[in-house]
Amino acid sequence: MGAHQFPAPGLTPGAVLGQGRYSLIAEVGRDARCAVRLWRGRDLMLDRDVALTLFLGAPEQRGAVSRALRAARLAAAGAARVLDVLELERLGTAGAAVVVAEWTPGGPLVDLLDDGPLPPGVAARVLVPLAEAVDAAHNAGLILGCDHPDRIRVGPGRQARLAFPGPGPTTSPRDDIRGLGAMLYLLLTGSWPLPDGPPGLPPAPLGPEGLPINPTTLRSAVPIELSTLAMRCIAGSGSGGGVHTGAAVRQVLEFHAISAADLISGARPIDPQRAQRLRQLKFRVAITVLGAATLMIIGYAGMQVISVFTDTGSAPFVIAGNAPASQAPPPPPAVLAPVRVRSVTVYDPSGLGRPDHQRDVGKLLDGNPSTGWSTDSYYQQFPIYKKGLGVLLSFETAISPASVTVVSPSPGTVLEIRTAMSPNPRLDQTTLVGTATLRSGSNQIPLHVGAPARYLLVWITGLGGAQGHHQSKLSDLEIQQRAT
Secondary structure (H helix, E strand, O other), rough: OOOOOOOOOOOOOOOEEEEOOEEEEEEEEEEEHEEEEEEEEEEOOOEEEEEEEEEHHHHHHHHHHHHHHHHOOOOOOEEEEEEEEEEEEEOEEEEEEEEEOOOOOOOEHHHHHOOOOHHHHHHHHHHHHHHHHHHHHHHOOOOOOOOOHHHHHEEOOEEEEEOOOOOOOOOOOOHHHHHHHHHHHHHHOOEEEEOOOOOOOOOOOOOOOOOOOOOHOOOOOOOOHHHHHHHHHOOOOOOOOEEEOOHHHHHHHHHHHHOHHHHHHHHOOOOHHHHHHHHHHHHHHHHHHHHHHHHHHHHHHHHHHHHHHOOOOOOOOOOEEEEEEOOOOOOOOEEEEEEEEEEEEEOOOOOOOOOOOOOHHHHHHHOOOOOOOEEEOOOOOOOOOOOEEEEEEEEEEEEEEOOOEEOOOOOOOEEEEEEEOOOOOOOOEEEEEEEEOOOOOEEEEEEEOOEEEEEEEEEEEOOOOOOOOOEEEHHHHHHHEEEE
16 A cells, blocks of 8 residues: 655644543654554553554545454453544644554663564564464454554563554555564564565565565575565465464464563573473483383282282182083174265364365375375474464264274374364364374374264374475375174
8 A cells, every 4th residue: 555645734743632531742653644643642641651543544544443443342461451433633734543552661672672682582582472362353353453563562571552542444454464564574673574664674585586585595594484475474465385374473473482481681592493492302302211110010910910920928819609501602803994085175273274185185095095185385383483384074963973084195193083073173173083194005093982082083194204304194094983
């Protein structure tokens, strides 16, 4: 959107608005795209500082006013609370609509760049509250309007906050996501990747295709996941690889963010590869301890069995009752029958881009092991960048599955089998009924008996492949239930 120019002769320190209630102290920023001036002001009635977002040309800004009124009900740490809305204020010969919000102490976001781009872990932590606020706003059907750096301030705890609420009349939820990506890009590189940025910020360098160069190329210390997140957030709506939710942004930021104690002490964040190695080490230690405990339990049980058949001088061991005339035959093995699957779709609750290879997912049900569905290739293992990925199967009626057979050429793939009660469940709304680590070929996974369900999730928590190329392929799926 192009910049708007509106004269504002009445915008001077000491001017009063709201029938003498709010006094202007100092202008702290401008968003020329929608003719917005950002001021620090004073509530003379309550004797406190406030943030004033002034939309010049009031008749043209009715959409912004109505949005600001709706946003007054939002309560999030990453967004200043709206206190008042003035629909029409006279500034000399011009008019303005004004959004009054609580004042955010601290400083502008760009002040964090005085010593250059931030360490990636610090940049991620700074933006977590802002991503949480975007997620909360979108879940409430609201738009935050956090797509301009002059609107963002950083408090004493070095956490970003939308200090000047009030989205422009044409701002969309997609602009909030692009704003998050642009803020991350700015903190990682020191340059602004979107058009119409503040005049004091250097624009991002562009590649041959006219797109900003990714942060990892500009700074090798930036993890590829943060770089990819920034680029997918700022991608245009027609790119097909964009990020669509604040929750997805928050998830990646939280994984890479360093703690508040690290910020104070200046400690460097643990890089993702080292974090993964630490998790693997902890897992091996836990397995060793579990193995030792198991041996102790087996040894104790063995001693108890030996004591049954050894004369220890105590009373003899007697079993009451009559012995059966003959040994009862074992129960016959359960007969399993395949279940007809109505549909299958890729399940990716992260919101990070398009679902992996959605057009191939139907090949899981064609009975041909030479075809199938695969994930994208990921630079690093789950849960870095994504907690997991899977396929969701639906059935004509609710079933109690007994087992799942998975044919796969990707050994080492770790699966969870989960039941669900709806076609679009959150992961925490599903029930775990089985797990497996796949070997190459056919794998039959027995399932726990649970409540009948119409949906079954095959959830990948660990990918096959090797470092830098983590990918899993599933060739065929079959669901079995006990024949009746």
